[in-house]
Amino acid sequence: MDGQLSIFETLSAGQVGKQKRATSNVVNVASVPQRSPFRYPGGKTWLVPVVRKWLKQSKEPKILIEPFTGGGIVSLTAAFEGLADKIVMVELDHEVAAVWEVIVNGDHNWLADKIYSFDLTPENANTILQKKDKTTQEQAFSTILKNRIFHGGIITKGSGLIKNGENGKGIKSRWYPKTLRDRIIAVGYVKTKMEFIAGDAFVELERIKNDADVYSFIDPPYTVAGKRLYTHFEIDHDALFALTAELKGKFMLTYDDTEEIRGLARKYKLDFKTIPMKTTHHIQKNEIIISDNFEWWK
Numbered sequence: 001m002d003g004q005l006s007i008f009e010t011l012s013a014g015q016v017g018k019q020k021r022a023t024s025n026v027v028n029v030a031s032v033p034q035r036s037p038f039r040y041p042g043g044k045t046w047l048v049p050v051v052r053k054w055l056k057q058s059k060e061p062k063i064l065i066e067p068f069t070g071g072g073i074v075s076l077t078a079a080f081e082g083l084a085d086k087i088v089m090v091e092l093d094h095e096v097a098a099v100w101e102v103i104v105n106g107d108h109n110w111l112a113d114k115i116y117s118f119d120l121t122p123e124n125a126n127t128i129l130q131k132k133d134k135t136t137q138e139q140a141f142s143t144i145l146k147n148r149i150f151h152g153g154i155i156t157k158g159s160g161l162i163k164n165g166e167n168g169k170g171i172k173s174r175w176y177p178k179t180l181r182d183r184i185i186a187v188g189y190v191k192t193k194m195e196f197i198a199g200d201a202f203v204e205l206e207r208i209k210n211d212a213d214v215y216s217f218i219d220p221p222y223t224v225a226g227k228r229l230y231t232h233f234e235i236d237h238d239a240l241f242a243l244t245a246e247l248k249g250k251f252m253l254t255y256d257d258t259e260e261i262r263g264l265a266r267k268y269k270l271d272f273k274t275i276p277m278k279t280t281h282h283i284q285k286n287e288i289i290i291s292d293n294f295e296w297w298k
């Protein structure tokens, strides 16, 4: 792992313009088990090796909060690998939130069984997706279904059903009921230390901002791509930087590397580093990691 980290481009707020280009790709994603039931646009699986290092910076008991949970890979990894004593997940999107509500706070076995026993046909899928006034459990199942049969896992309005799918398998091309069931059942074994809050990241960060033992992993909707990917894409980035700068605990805030974000980091005197990553469309871009300290980075 250390060898991989050494190829990161290192750059602090004061060094903008003097950066060193990284020459090779960054993280070995094969070292990261896929634990989330979601296909999540902008998912952070690729960043997990870095997050592991960040969480291991001290052996003190810690609470991890993931205020923009999405697919939740960071929370799940921390739970499975014992990287935090307690894990708090927060998500505002009601479709996504229903899934975590059922898995973390509710009857995860119900969802696992529902997925496993569902006969996926376009007709059956439409019946589920179009039902009005869903219970939380029905919403959770509907979200997972939509996430698996819509293009790229995108569940915002305007996204569409997979037509021919990968390998011409139609809507079944991303429907892996046994894998999904097993992932959900696995979460059931570690969920006693997890809590899910269907709510607003800002409210929850405000609540914990004076707690030194809370580690905040903050991955807000992207400035550039957010609109297409998420229903809740509009957040006040300046306010998020301001709140993050006030946190007494450790934090890691991730963003697209843009001038606007570098400007905000400078404005709030926050140090950052950049990491090269490849998007799902194989475009190489940089991601910014902002943290209260970078002792853990070496």
Ligand SMILES: C[S@@+](CC[C@H](N)C(=O)[O-])C[C@H]1O[C@@H](n2cnc3c(N)ncnc32)[C@H](O)[C@@H]1O
Pocket (backbone or CB within 6 Å): 040, 041, 042, 043, 044, 045, 067, 068, 069, 070, 071, 072, 073, 074, 090, 091, 092, 093, 096, 199, 200, 201, 202, 219, 220, 221, 222, 230, 231, 232, 233, 235
């Ligand atoms: C970039 S994604 C997180 C991806 C996640 N790190 C992963 O690996 O899957 C941002 C998430 O924040 C959610 N979100 C947007 N605004 C929010 C808010 N104010 N409070 C909580 N969640 C919010 C979006 O619905 C989306 O799921």
